[in-house]
Amino acid sequence: MRGALLIVLLVAGTVAGLLWGQVALAPGALWQGLATGEGPAALMIGTIRGPRVGTALGAGAVLGLSGALFQTLFRNPLAAPDILGFTSGAGLAVVVSIAFGLVAPMPLVAAAGGILAALLVTGIAWRRGHRTPPLSIILVGLGMGFFTSALSNFLMTLLPQAEAAEAQRWVTGSLAARDWGHVAQVWLPGAALLLAALGQARLLETLELGDDLAAGLGLRVEAVRRGLAGTGVLLAATGVAVAGPVPFVALMSGPLGARITGATSVAGRLLSAAGAGALVLMLADLVARSALPGIQLPVGVMTGILGAPYLLWRLSREMDRGKL
Amino acid sequence: MSLTAEALTIGYEGRRVIDALDLDIPEGKVTAILGPNGCGKSTLLKTLARLIEPESGRVLLQGDDIHASHSGKLARRLAILPQDPLAPDGITVGDLVRRGRTPWRGFLSPWREEDAAACARALEAVQLTHLAERPLNELSGGQRQRAWIALVLAQDTPLLLLDEPTTFLDLVHQLEVLSLLRQRNRDTGLTVVSVLHDLNMAARFSDMLVLLGRGGLVATGAPDTVLTPDNLERAFGLAARVEPDPVTGKPMVCPL
Numbered sequence: 001m002r003g004a005l006l007i008v009l010l011v012a013g014t015v016a017g018l019l020w021g022q023v024a025l026a027p028g029a030l031w032q033g034l035a036t037g038e039g040p041a042a043l044m045i046g047t048i049r050g051p052r053v054g055t056a057l058g059a060g061a062v063l064g065l066s067g068a069l070f071q072t073l074f075r076n077p078l079a080a081p082d083i084l085g086f087t088s089g090a091g092l093a094v095v096v097s098i099a100f101g102l103v104a105p106m107p108l109v110a111a112a113g114g115i116l117a118a119l120l121v122t123g124i125a126w127r128r129g130h131r132t133p134p135l136s137i138i139l140v141g142l143g144m145g146f147f148t149s150a151l152s153n154f155l156m157t158l159l160p161q162a163e164a165a166e167a168q169r170w171v172t173g174s175l176a177a178r179d180w181g182h183v184a185q186v187w188l189p190g191a192a193l194l195l196a197a198l199g200q201a202r203l204l205e206t207l208e209l210g211d212d213l214a215a216g217l218g219l220r221v222e223a224v225r226r227g228l229a230g231t232g233v234l235l236a237a238t239g240v241a242v243a244g245p246v247p248f249v250a251l252m253s254g255p256l257g258a259r260i261t262g263a264t265s266v267a268g269r270l271l272s273a274a275g276a277g278a279l280v281l282m283l284a285d286l287v288a289r290s291a292l293p294g295i296q297l298p299v300g301v302m303t304g305i306l307g308a309p310y311l312l313w314r315l316s317r318e319m320d321r322g323k324l
Numbered sequence: 325m326s327l328t329a330e331a332l333t334i335g336y337e338g339r340r341v342i343d344a345l346d347l348d349i350p351e352g353k354v355t356a357i358l359g360p361n362g363c364g365k366s367t368l369l370k371t372l373a374r375l376i377e378p379e380s381g382r383v384l385l386q387g388d389d390i391h392a393s394h395s396g397k398l399a400r401r402l403a404i405l406p407q408d409p410l411a412p413d414g415i416t417v418g419d420l421v422r423r424g425r426t427p428w429r430g431f432l433s434p435w436r437e438e439d440a441a442a443c444a445r446a447l448e449a450v451q452l453t454h455l456a457e458r459p460l461n462e463l464s465g466g467q468r469q470r471a472w473i474a475l476v477l478a479q480d481t482p483l484l485l486l487d488e489p490t491t492f493l494d495l496v497h498q499l500e501v502l503s504l505l506r507q508r509n510r511d512t513g514l515t516v517v518s519v520l521h522d523l524n525m526a527a528r529f530s531d532m533l534v535l536l537g538r539g540g541l542v543a544t545g546a547p548d549t550v551l552t553p554d555n556l557e558r559a560f561g562l563a564a565r566v567e568p569d570p571v572t573g574k575p576m577v578c579p580l
């Protein structure tokens with residue numbers, strides 16, 4: 001069972017994430033800290049690295065799951081919420097709320113922004129009487145991503161310096177200064193949405209056979225598609241609310257997870273993507289905060305460095321296969 | 325299970341392709357829908373399968389209007405194999421066929437004995453039992469088409485519609501597919517309706533033909549009453565002689 005490999009990688013990654021950073025802990029100190037709850041290790045894990053790693057795992061998982069869901073729904077490996085502009089839409093909503101001092105829970109603001117971006121993208125790509133081709137959604141989504149990022153940047157220039165720096169950090173995607181509240185904020189809705197996604201796995205499996213055959217098998221195709229897309233947008237927004245619009249995690253996790261576990265069923269692929277997303281974001285954050293002495297990079301910089309070459313490789317591959 | 329179209333008018337991409345068509349699909353028989361490209365054969369079939377909403381008129385399945393029926397329940401009575409279904413990456417033949425059980429399975433309901441039995445029967449009917457574990461994309465074109473047919477057979481409906489099931493197959497595989505449908509019809513009383521291109525194949529394997537022209541229905545009935553030089557001229561603008569097939573005695577179209 002290759003699913004075990006992913007679990008082993010996750011456990012090992014989590015231990016590494018707790019041990020390493022600007023200050024490295026000895027494994028013995030980690031063990032003692034966890035067992036007794038006392039000493040500098042316990043303090044570091046309880047207040048700094050624990051919540052940070054917990055947030056990274058949760059946010060990575062929901063982003064990865066969201067990516068795999070959209071990739072399967074659109075039958076296109078490029079159709080991830082970060083490419084489609086949904087995550088930067090969610091990011092823009094948060095910057096707007098910071099800029100105008102709106103008092104609303106961050107996850108709700110991010111979800112509203114993500115849903116709005118998704119509706120705009122599908123609305124612009126839609127043509128009366130024709131089925132929307134995935135490629136037009138992707139292209140419109142790319143445009144939406146650039147547009148919302150530009151708006152975010154514009155708003156930030158209007159902010160006072162301290163808030164601008166905070167918003168800047170946020171828009172890049174950052175896991176700095178997370179507390180256990182953030183962990184709960186991503187894990188609780190994340191778990192509910194994971195169950196919702198797995199509950200719809202069988203519908204997605206039928207939809208994969210094409211709209212006509214799925215309808216012949218009794219599926220209400222449009223309603224099913226809306227339900228899946230809604231779940232996917234909420235998953236992405238849940239991740240964005242605690243980690244910012246980190247690029248490329250959603251895009252990479254589906255293919256990476258399937259490669260690690262070899263899963264072929266839809267439910268298996270969704271779970272693999274969640275695991276791979278958790279792994280990627282956590283490791284990217286580990287590198288980002290410990291690679292340069294004295295400097296903690298935002299995790300979004302790291303996933304950008306990892307993800308951009310992957311995107312280029314994927315684009316050229318899709319072009320070779322004639323799908324673009 | 326009888327399927328009836330009443331005053332069916334269908335538009336497709338802003339064009340009216342079928343106008344006020346009345347049609348009775350006989351129960352327990354094999355029916356083929358024929359006609360020139362662009363005459364609306366596939367559109368008619370999809371409307372009969374509730375995939376396209378007609379502009380006016382009704383399609384009745386045993387007296388129930390199918391466009392007003394619950395889609396999930398309808399899928400237990402009527403199956404359709406579209407022309408170009410999509411194969412999920414890396415799927416095996418057995419997994420593909422198992423998806424045909426969708427309308428019989430509730431939300432989160434486990435895989436039951438009867439689901440396995442229906443899939444086994446379907447694989448046997450298309451003679452792919454020995455290839456059930458193989459990935460679909462390793463199969464030949466003819467085998468692949470039989471796997472898709474096994475999926476809709478596993479759906480266990482009394483009525484099966486197929487959109488051009490033989491179009492991309494060579495002659496031998498066409499014969500294979502059409503005779504397995506004929507066999508299934510004889511064994512289980514399955515009502516089969518397919519859109520076909522080859523007139524002689526249709527005559528050979530069907531009890532009833534529905535011949536469409538660009539202006540709508542040209543003729544319907546037994547093959548020897550439908551495939552006449554007159555009807556072929558009206559449907560296709562084709563000058564042809566019709567002779568008895570030396571092997572089967574069914575009408576055989578020889579273009580002039």
